[in-house]
Amino acid sequence: MLWVAIIGLVMTVLAVALAGRRVQFLYKLATVGPPAPERVEYARANAGEELKAQLVEVFGQKKLLKWTPSGVAHFFVMWAFFILLTVYIEAYGAIIQGAITGRPDFHIPIIGQWAVLGFLQDFIAVACLLGLVAFAVIRLKNSPKTLGRRSRFSGSHLGGAWLVLFMIFNIIWTLFLARGAAAANGNLPYSSGAFASLALGEVLPASGLLEEIALLLHIGFMLVFLVIVVNSKHLHIFTAPLNVLFSRRPDGLGAATEMRVDGKPVDFEDEDLDPERLGRGKIADTTWKGFLDFYSCTECGRCQSQCPAWNTDKPLSPKMLILDQRDHAFQVAPYLLAAANGVEHKDTDVLALLEKPLVGEDGVIHPDVLWSCTNCGACVEQCPVDIEHIDHILDMRRYQVMVESSFPSEAGVMVKNLENKGNPWGMSEMKRADWIEELDFEVEIVEDKMPEGTEYLFWVGCAGALEDRAKRTTKAVAELLHIAGVKFAVLGPMEACSGDPARRLGMEYLFNMLAQQNIETLNEAGVKKIVATCPHCFNTLANEYPQLGGTYEVVHHTQLLAKLVDEGLLTPVTPIEEKITYHDPCFLGRHNKVYSQPRDIMAKVPGVQAQEMHRHKDRGFCCGAGGARMWMEERIGKRINTERVDEALTTNPDTVSTACPFCMVMLGDAINEKKNSGEAKESLEVVDVAQLLIKSVKGAS
Structure with missing residues (x-):
C-alpha cells in the first residue's frame, strides 16, 4: 500500500497546487476593481438573515426547485458533494492506514461504522447517477441545435458542461468500484446499510490490487475534477454561496443600487468628482461583487428563458451579458493584474483588446443589448445563484448616459422634460x-x-x-x-x-x-x-x-384598498359578471412581492371569474415599459406588449386588469392594435383593479 500512498500524495499536492494557483488568480482579478464595502457591512449587520439565505437558497436549493425536474436532479447532485466528503475521508484514511499497517480498513471515528452513514453514502451516490442521467436528457431535449434561441442553453459553453457531467460520472463509478472492492476484501467500514457497495462486494473478486487501483482512480478523478472546476463555469460550486452571502436582500430587486465611486455614494456637488468614474465604462470598473457574479454564472439559462427582451427576438440575453463580460475580463486579465502591480504589460494582443469599449457597436456589449432591458427583474428572480443582472446594466447605462451622452434619442426628450x-x-x-x-x-x-x-x-x-x-x-x-x-x-x-x-x-x-x-x-x-x-x-x-x-x-x-375591504370599510356588492385576467406589474410584483392584494380585491368582487395567464406572479411577463422603455421606441423583434396581450387573449377575457398606469398604456395600445386587426373583441378593455372595485362598490349605494 506504500506505493498507493506515495502516488496519492503526489497527485493531491499537484492538484491542490494547480487549483490554488487558479484561485489566487481569480481573487487577484476580482479585486482589481473598486471596493464594495456596503456588501460586507450588510452581511455583517444581518448575519441571521444571511444564514437563512444560505440554508434556504444554497442548501435548500429554493430557486432551483422551482424548476422541478432539473431542480430535483441538481439537489441530489449538490448534496452528493457534501455527503460524499465522508467517502474521501475514508479513502485517504484507508491509503494512509494501509501504508502504515498494511490493512486499509480505516473508518471515521465514532460515526465511521454507523449503518445510517453507509446507507446515506450509497443512496446519495445512486441519486447522483440518476441526476446525471436527468441532466443529460434535459440538455439533449433542450439542445440549441434543435430549439435555436428558444433553448435556454443557447449561447452557453456546452462542451464544458458535458465534460463536467462525464467527470462526475467517473467519480461515482470509481467510488462504487473502490467501495465494492473494499467490501470484497473485508475492508469496508459498514457491515450493513451500504446496500450498493455491499452488493458489489458480493460479485467482485477479493483482490488487494483491485482495491488499490480503484482507490487511486477514484481519488485521481476527484482531483482532476477539482482542477477542471476552478477553471470552468462549475466554479459556482465554490463561489455561489459567497455570491448569495453578499447579494442584496431580499433578492436584488426593489431599489436600484446607489452609484458609488471608490466604494462611497457619489456626491454630485463634489468639485473633485471625476466624471469618468461615473458608472462602468471599462471592465476594471467592476467591483469584486460584479466579478463574483461572473464567476458564479452556471450558464443554466433560466434568466434567458424568462427575459421578455430575449423572448421577443431582441439581442439581450441576461446570461450572455454576464458571460461576455466574464470572457472579456479573462482575456484582458494579464494587463489588469500587471497594472495593479504597477507593471506595464507588453502583450500587443491584450493591449488591443483593452481598446475595445465595454459598450459600443464594436464593444463587449452592443448598445442594442443594453437598451433592450426593461428592468423587469425576471432574470434576478430566477437566477439560482443570485446574480444581479440589473445592477450591471444600470452601471453601464450610467456611464453611457452621463459620460458618453449615448442613449436612444427619444429618451433625450423625456430627460429634457x-x-x-x-x-x-x-x-x-x-x-x-x-x-x-x-x-x-x-x-x-x-x-x-x-x-x-x-x-x-x-x-x-x-x-x-x-x-x-x-x-x-x-x-x-x-x-x-x-x-x-x-x-x-x-x-x-x-x-x-x-x-x-x-x-x-x-x-x-x-x-x-x-x-x-x-x-x-x-x-x-x-x-x-x-x-x-x-x-x-x-x-x-x-x-x-x-x-x-x-x-x-x-x-x-x-x-x-385590500385592507379597507377586509375591514369592511369598502363593500363590493354589485356583481361584475366578467372573465378577467390579471397582469402583474413587474415593479409591484417581482420587485416588491405584492401579488396577493390585487387578486384579493378581485376575489371579493361578486361575479368576477379570475383567469390566470400562463406566466403570472413571479414568472409574470413584462409589458415592456420599465427601465425607461416607456419613452423609447421598440424597433427590434416583436413588441413586448403585443406578446403579453397575445398571452392574455389565450384566456379569452372580457377584461384585462392590472395595477400600474404604465401597464395600462402598454397593454391598452396592444389591445387596440388587436381590435383593428380583428384579433380581439371590441368590448375588451384594460382597467385598474381600483376601477373594478369602485364599479362594484358604487353600485351598492
Missing part, C-alpha cells in the same frame, strides 16, 4: 391637479403642511395626474378612499416626478435632483404615510428615497 417641467410629458405642473375638478367632493391640496387629521399623502404620480387613462385610476382611488373615510391630501403642483425614469435610464444626477426636491417637499410638509398608484413611484419612494434620507411608510393602492 424632466429637467424643465418635472414630468416626462413636459406638461405644466399646474395641470397636476386638474383631475380633482372632475370629482364631486373636495380633495385637499397640501400648501405648506399636511392638513390636520390627514392620514395619507396620495402620491398621484406623473401618469396618474397627466395621462388620461391613468387619471381614471386616480379618480377611482380618490373616490374609494373618500367612501372609506380615509383622510388624504395631494401635493398637486408641488409634486414632481419621483425620478424613476431618470434613474432607470442611467441619468443618476437627474434622479438625485428630482428625489432631493421631492424629499425636501415631503419632509417640510410632515408626510409620514404615502399611498401611490404607480408601482414605479411606489418602488422609488419606498425603497430608493431612503438612500437619500427620505424614509416614509409607503403602500401601493391595492394594498390599502
